[in-house]
Amino acid sequence: MIETPAARPETTFGTVIPAMVTPFAQDGSLDLDAAQKLANHLVDEGADGLVITGTTGETSTLLDEENIAMFEAVVEAVGGRAKVIAGTGMNDTGHSMHLSQLAAKTGVDGLLLVTPYYNKPNQAGIRAHFETIASATDLPVMLYDIPGRSVMPINPDTLIALAEHPNIVGLKDAKGDFQSTTLVAAQTDLEIYSGEDSLTMPLMTLGAVGVVSVTAHVATRLYRQLVDAMNAGDLATARELHFRLDPYQRAVMTHIQGAVSSKLILNWQGLLPSPEVRLPLVQATEDEQTIIRADLAEAGLTF
Template sequence: MTTPRPFGRTLCAMITPFTEAGALDLDGAQWLAERLVADGCDGLVLSGTTGESPTTSDAEKAALITAVREAVGGRASIVAGVGTFDTLHTVELSLAAEKAGADALLVVSPYYSRPPQDALEAHFREIADASGLPLVLYDIPDRTGTRIEPETVLRLAEHPGIVAVKDCSHDFLGAQKVLSRTELAYYAGCDEHNLALYAVGGAGYVSTVANVAPRQLRAVLDAFDAGDTAAAARLQQRAIPLIELMMSSGLPGTVTVKALLAELGLPAGPVRAPLRPADREAVDGLLAAYESLTAG
């Protein structure tokens, strides 16, 4: 069976650049999007967790999609994060994203209210029914407090508008269970799982670390597709020190990405409160890991 890859293999969960004054930096977003696509990203996920969606306005989200679409044209897919804790608001954001030029919607399970599985299923179905765009389920229970259980995903897979999952569940068995019984495209949402999920039939990844190392992460999947699984494993292992510092050091990925991009002279800007910037010690560690990965 051919693995479905509706949005490509190598997607970046792109940051949302801001000016030093904290305003949306559309020029910076276009520059960064161009660079990411040139360096091997098949798609860009906007206004997700890494894109600081909780602290950007509806108007900013739409403007970001429009600007990035203008920059990359048809060279990359654009998946718009529209998930909120409010079904009606999520529908509104979905329609706005469609109008702004997105190719698909990333919809996280509603956070804080912790709906039971039947309510969660109804939430996703209502959003999928409302928009003409395909929907990506975003399962990240560590942040939302609510798992999209595998049995719920299996039922949702019957909806023609629900085509993919961004998997941050840390349930590798559950992911394989759904992969074996549906045609959903599964994207690794945790960089340490990029190769593992791909090897069992995943579609690719939606990566935070790709903001700073897109070529190095793509090389892992390229090696696997070329049949050199030993090289793929070696390249994945080489990326682990940076992945660990960026994603498991106690700082959110948004903070670590923006810290590194600033050090590299690339568009980033500050994080919005309640997030706070990384301190000098953390930045120095990130930079050392980045330089080790990208050397040679």
């Protein structure tokens, strides 16, 4: 039995942060009751932060009022027990700024801002985009660098410059470029979070404080133990947990889109009434479900 070390650093956003799904009823409407129950479950399992309506929360299919309803519901459910981080980033700077201002009124603890996608701005545009939104509220901001979705990376020089903004204090790093992250970690005080579940341990070796994770929906306690072990300097325990997490990560992240797989598994576990997703996402096929079940069986979960 792995013991959880007690060492936990003081951070702005938490250290184990599930990127929470947005529950929908079978008719496609928001299920706020399910959202509150899931938020409480994740916090009970060891999460100390939650990202609401990020990519895994299907934010691109939500109306502004649905985003706000999710922020309010989760703040009501777990506010004070965990940090609630509102995903308000989009490729329209003005719209993102407006949604961030609305989010600030709901009592959220911070904002997650993704690199503007599709527009393909240059680095000057990316910097101006983030600085404009970060200046629109007093909330702390976590930038989200994920060129696999946004096409454009946030270059290290841009991140170093953005770190001078008083409200920009964190980085969700899903770039997969260890050299770039090393440079940013060495030259800024940004709180860095692994944005790729499988890279949590490697990124924490250079100073990342935790993870924003999709797989943490179904393995929250293991991520809690991994992050705590790394923060305590217990590399042997962390390595064991890193290997134990691998089949979970494969099940959630390597076969189908993470929101689809997470909702499916949460539904199998009885933690989500419906695995409903909104188009353009669709449900997993029988073959995909079989592969996911095989990975989970390797991890010790059978359905």
